[in-house]
Amino acid sequence: MENSLIQLFLQYDQDGDGHLDSSELLTMISAIEQTVKAITDVQNPNASILAETSALIHGQSPVITKEDVDFILGSMDTDGNGTLELPEWIAWLRAGLNRTDEQLNAIPMERQGVVRFIRSLRKHFTLR
Numbered sequence: 356m357e358n359s360l361i362q363l364f365l366q367y368d369q370d371g372d373g374h375l376d377s378s379e380l381l382t383m384i385s386a387i388e389q390t391v392k393a394i395t396d397v398q399n400p401n402a403s404i405l406a407e408t409s410a411l412i413h414g415q416s417p418v419i420t421k422e423d424v425d426f427i428l429g430s431m432d433t434d435g436n437g438t439l440e441l442p443e444w445i446a447w448l449r450a451g452l453n454r455t456d457e458q459l460n461a462i463p464m465e466r467q468g469v470v471r472f473i474r475s476l477r478k479h480f481t482l483r
Contacts, residue, residue: 360445364441367379367380374439374440375444380424380427380428380439384419384423384475385419388471390479420468422468423466423469423472426469448476451473451476
């Protein structure tokens, strides 16, 4: 899976500078969510309607927001330079993808964008 994470990073490092900024990260997460949604809709047409309705009922955005991306970037950016380098990306995702569903469910509601991102990544790699 690490090679897939590296390829994903390189694919969305649009300017090739070896860093992901918040705009590149938002583009990546949005694309992953759209891909997963499209495949899920084919498999179960009601799944995305249920997910979006549930998110709205709980006061969440059904799509990733800039605030979600800023939070994710802030939690990944261990050197504090405002961008993600590949080692930060790998370390954070390795930890996030290894969380159990129970651990993900314990994350506060206001940070469910992070949970959606991790779950979307899991599905993304499962569907490939």
